Amino acid sequence: MADNAWSPDSWRSKPIKQDVVYDDPKELEAVVGRVANLPPLVSSPEIDRLRAQLKDVAEGRAFLLQGGDCAESFDYCNPTAIEDKLKVLLQMSLVLLWGMRLPIVRIARMAGQYAKPRSSPYETVNGETIMSYRGDNVNSIDPACRRPDPQRLLQAYFHSASTVNFVRLLLDSGFADIHQPEAWDLGHVRNPEIRREYQSIVNRLTDSLEFMSVIGATSSQASALNTVDLYTSHEALLLEYEQALTRAVPKPLPGAEPALAGRKRPYEPSTPPRKALAPELCDWYNLSAHFIWIGDRTRQLDGAHVEYFRGVKNPVGVKVGPTMDPAELVRVLDILDPDFESGRVTLITRYGAAKIADYLPAHVRAVQETRHQPVWCCDPCHGNTTTAPTGHKTRSFDAIISEITSSISIHRELGSRLSGVHLELTGEHVTECTGGSQELSHSDLPNNYQTFCDPRLNYEQSLDIAFKIAKVYESEREENN
Numbered sequence: 055m056a057d058n059a060w061s062p063d064s065w066r067s068k069p070i071k072q073d074v075v076y077d078d079p080k081e082l083e084a085v086v087g088r089v090a091n092l093p094p095l096v097s098s099p100e101i102d103r104l105r106a107q108l109k110d111v112a113e114g115r116a117f118l119l120q121g122g123d124c125a126e127s128f129d130y131c132n133p134t135a136i137e138d139k140l141k142v143l144l145q146m147s148l149v150l151l152w153g154m155r156l157p158i159v160r161i162a163r164m165a166g167q168y169a170k171p172r173s174s175p176y177e178t179v180n181g182e183t184i185m186s187y188r189g190d191n192v193n194s195i196d197p198a199c200r201r202p203d204p205q206r207l208l209q210a211y212f213h214s215a216s217t218v219n220f221v222r223l224l225l226d227s228g229f230a231d232i233h234q235p236e237a238w239d240l241g242h243v244r245n246p247e248i249r250r251e252y253q254s255i256v257n258r259l260t261d262s263l264e265f266m267s268v269i270g271a272t273s274s275q276a277s278a279l280n281t282v283d284l285y286t287s288h289e290a291l292l293l294e295y296e297q298a299l300t301r302a303v304p305k306p307l308p309g310a311e312p313a314l315a316g317r318k319r320p321y322e323p324s325t326p327p328r329k330a331l332a333p334e335l336c337d338w339y340n341l342s343a344h345f346i347w348i349g350d351r352t353r354q355l356d357g358a359h360v361e362y363f364r365g366v367k368n369p370v371g372v373k374v375g376p377t378m379d380p381a382e383l384v385r386v387l388d389i390l391d392p393d394f395e396s397g398r399v400t401l402i403t404r405y406g407a408a409k410i411a412d413y414l415p416a417h418v419r420a421v422q423e424t425r426h427q428p429v430w431c432c433d434p435c436h437g438n439t440t441t442a443p444t445g446h447k448t449r450s451f452d453a454i455i456s457e458i459t460s461s462i463s464i465h466r467e468l469g470s471r472l473s474g475v476h477l478e479l480t481g482e483h484v485t486e487c488t489g490g491s492q493e494l495s496h497s498d499l500p501n502n503y504q505t506f507c508d509p510r511l512n513y514e515q516s517l518d519i520a521f522k523i524a525k526v527y528e529s530e531r532e533e534n535n
Contacts, residue, residue, distance in 0.1 A: 060338075060361075060364065060365035061365070062297045062300040062338060062362075062365070063297055064361055064362075064365070065293050065297070065358040065359070065361045065362040066358070067361075068356060068357055068358040068360075068361045069354070069356065069357055069358065070293070070352075070357060070358035070359070071351055071352045071354060071357060071358075071359070072171045072172075072291060072349075072351055072352050074188060074192055074202050074292060075202065076202050076204055077201065077202070078204070081204045081205075082204040082207075082294065084204075085204040085205060085207050085208050086204075086207065086294050086295065086297075086298045087298075088208060089207060089208065089211050089295060089298040089299065090297075090298040090299075092211060094299060094301060094341030094342075095165065095166070095211075095214055095215055095218050095286075095299065095341060095342050095343065096218065096286065096341055096342070096343060096344050097341070098303045098337075098339045098341070098367070100285070100344055101339055101341075101344050101367065101368050101369075102367075103283065104159070104161075104283075104285050104344045104345060104369055105367075105368075105369050105395075105397065105398070107157075107159045107283070107397075108159065108369050108397030108398075108400065108429055109395075109396045109397040110157070110159075110397070111159055111397055111429045111473045111474060112396040112397035112427045112428060112429045112473060113396055113397075113427065114471055114473070115156065115157070116156050116157040116158065116159050116473075117150060117154055117156045117157070117158055117159070117473060117474060118158075118159045118161065118400070118429055118431055118473055118474025118475070118476075119143065119146060119147050119150060119158050119159070119160050119161070119474065119475060119477075120160075120161040120162075120163065120287065120345075120431065120474065120475070120476045120477070121142075121143055121146070121162065121163060121475075121476070121477040121478070121479045121516070122139060122143075122162045122163025122164045122167060122287075122478070122479065122480075123139075123163060123164075123167060123478065123479075123480060123507075123510060124167075124170070124478045124505065124507040124508035124509075124510060125167060125168065125169075125170045125189050125190075125506070125507040125508075126163075126164065126165075126166075126167045126168050126190070127190055127195075127506065128168075128190045128209060128210075128213050131213045131216050131217050133220065135481075135482070136164075136217060136220050136221065136224070137224065137229070137481075138480070138481025138482055138513065139162065139164060139480065139481045140162075140221065140224060140225075140229060140284070140481070141229075141481050141513075142479065142480075142481040142513050142516045142517065143160055143162060143284070143481075144160070144229075144282065144284075145517060145520070146516055146517060146519070146520035147160050147282070147520075148259065149255065149259075149517070149520040149521055149524050150520055150523060150524055152255065152258070152259050152262075152524060153255075153523065153524020153525065153526075153527045153528045154523075154524065154527040155531065159283075159285075159474075160282060160283065160284045160285065161284075161285045161286070161287045161344070161345050162221075162284060162285070162286055162287065163287055163288065163478070164217060164221070164286055164287075165214045165217040165218045165221070165286040165288075165343065166210070166214045166286060166287075166288035166342055166343050167287075167288040167289065168189045168190045168191035168210045168213070168214075168288070169188060169189040169191050169192060169288075169289065169291040169292050170187070170188060170189040170289075170291075170507060171289070171291060171349050171351045171352065172186040172187075172188060173351075174186060179197045180197075182197075184197055184200050185200035185201070185202075186200075187200065187506070188202070189291075190206065190209075190210065191206045191207055191209070191210035191292065191295070192206060192292070193206070195506050207292070207294075207295050210295070211295075211299075214286075214342070217286075218286060221284065221286075225282065225284060244491060244492060244493050245491060245493070248491050249491070251521075251525075252491075252521050255521060255524065255525075285343075285344035285345055286343045286344050286345070287343050287344060287345035287346065287347065287371075288342075288343050288346060288347075289346070289347055289348075289349050290340065290342075290343075290346035290347070290348070290359070290362070290363070291349065291352065291359075293358060293359065293362055295342070296340055296342060296346070296362065297362070299340060299341050299342035300338055300339070300340050300341070300366060301338070301339055301341050302331050302336040302337075302338055303336060303337050303338070303339050303367075304331060304335060304336050305335060305336060305337055337367045338365055338366055338367060339366060339367045339368060340366045340368050343368075344368065344369075345368060345369055345370070345371065345400075346363070346366075346368055346370055346371070347370060347371030347372065347373065347400070347402060348360065348363055348370070348371065348372050348373065349373050350373040350374075350375050350377070350378075350404070350436075353372055353373065353378075353386060355382065355385055355386065355389065360386065360389055360390070363390055364389050364390050364392075369397060369398060369399075369400065370390060370398070370399055370400070371399070371400040371401075371402050371431070371476075372386055372390070372399060372400070372401055372402065373402050373404055373433070373436075374401050374402065374403045374404065374417060375403070375404050375405060375413075375436075375437065376405055376406075376409055376412070376413050376437075378417070380416045380417055380419070380420035381420065383401075383417055383420055383421065384420050384421065384423075384424055384426075387399060387421065387424065387426045387428065388424075388426075391426055391428070394425045394426060394427070396427040397427070397428070397429055398428075399426070399428045399429070400428060400429040400431050400474070401417075401421070401428045401429065401430055401431065402431045402432075402433045402476050403417070403430070403431070403432055403433060403461065404433040404434075404435075404436040404437045405437045405457070406437030406438055406453075406457065407434070407437070407438055407453040407454075407456040407457040407460065409437065410437075410457055410460045410461060410464070411460060411464065414460075414461060414464050414465075415464055415468060418430070418464070418465065418468050418470050419468065422468070422469075422470065429473045429474055430461075430465060430470060430471065430472055430473050430474070431472075431473060431474035431475065431476050432457065432458055432461040432472055432474070432475050432476065433475075433476040433477075434453075434454040434455075434456075434457035434458050434461075434475070434477070435449060435454060435476075435477060435478045435508070435511075436478075436508075437457065438450060438453040438454055438457065439508060439509070442488070442496040442499055443496055444496055444497070444499050444500060446486075446496075446499045446500070446503055446509070447505075447508065447509055448486060448487055448488055448496070448499060448509050449486075449487045449488070449508075449509050449511075450487070450488050450489055451487055451488060451489030451490040451494075451511075451515055451518065452489050454487075454511070454519070455519070455522055458472075458475060458519070458522075458523060459522075459526060462526060475519070475523065477511060477516065477519065478508055478509075478510045478511065479510050479511040479512075479515075479516040480510045480511070480512060480513070480516075481513050481516075482504070482512065482513060483502065483512055483513055483514070484502050484503065484504045484505070484510060484512045485498050485499050485500075485501045485502045485503055485512065486499065486503055486504070486505050486509035486510050486511075486512065487509050487510070487511050487512070487515055489515070490511075490512075490514060490515035490518045491514060491515075491518050492512075492514050492515070494515075
């Protein structure tokens, strides 16, 4: 095999971080073999559509909203939890669309975000050292069930499939229709001035929708006001699982007319091909999700994860934090985006409100000196995690907003543009982060603290974020006009 040759299993020749060691390798092999023969969770045309939309994001013609749980639980695979998450993402995207006057690309941290990297393989619980919880597709949150279990990979597949299926059902059934009066209850906003500001935005939104309805712009069933694209994503941490759902898809017929460009050769990619396709005739897609990303702990240049990611056709993300040297960032882009495809890579920056000014400018300048055109996306959650006096892990709404607005300003000053946000959120009314229009304090955290991993913005705080970002870009538009 040539040094630069890639295959779905070439990552196995590289050093790997955050690997899971199973007691029975043969059981793991059997489970992965079963997953490899199951249907894909998403389709290659859907992934290609997302690639095209992220190209628009990278080139300033759209904005990316990515959000969801820090780590999904199998228990979240229920109608209420899925509906709540979809509702908040759809409402946030509508507010952002109004404020920015740009299409919003929606990607959910959903239907596969079951694994979590950990700083240590062990933790102490009640004075006993046990294996760390690594996510529901590895082991259980129950301290008595921390042995990595290969069967959980199979459970992860079926929970992901059920979630994707229900999301499709909801979107096909008009769930995305924004003409719903209950969507805009602002009773949670305690500050009267903020409530008036938010209500003003909602009033203008509903007036615009009523006008469009009167002139018949919303009558089509295919209207963007009735249905939307919503894509799935997760951190591709467990490469055995990711490899099992990596499938060869024939390239479009050469010389095809534009109308036929989407047609494939007569092969159905729902199962591994009966006969191996010649490398020049196929592309490899990870069909476990539309979008996958590399975490801050697994982005080593010579590591297994970077090796795996460089060969798949999906758009991919890379977490970028204070530990990444600007030259290393350029090298990562060179490996993952050798053809300089706009939007192929999303750089998900995560510094913390107090550190962003120290690191983001150098990263932006380094990329500007190359031919790469990534999506710049701000993750304002991970770098702003603290421990409250109550002992709860939490995040400050003000720090989250500060990192977002700082990112917007720094990009603007450098002739760049922030093109997206990546948020850990839920559609539920939890009390895990402080601040926001509810004015939650540390003493409120025990009221409904549900997370078993990192703290999430609740429904109200998530909408607050959208309103704040919309106001920033509305002000920018007014200045430019």
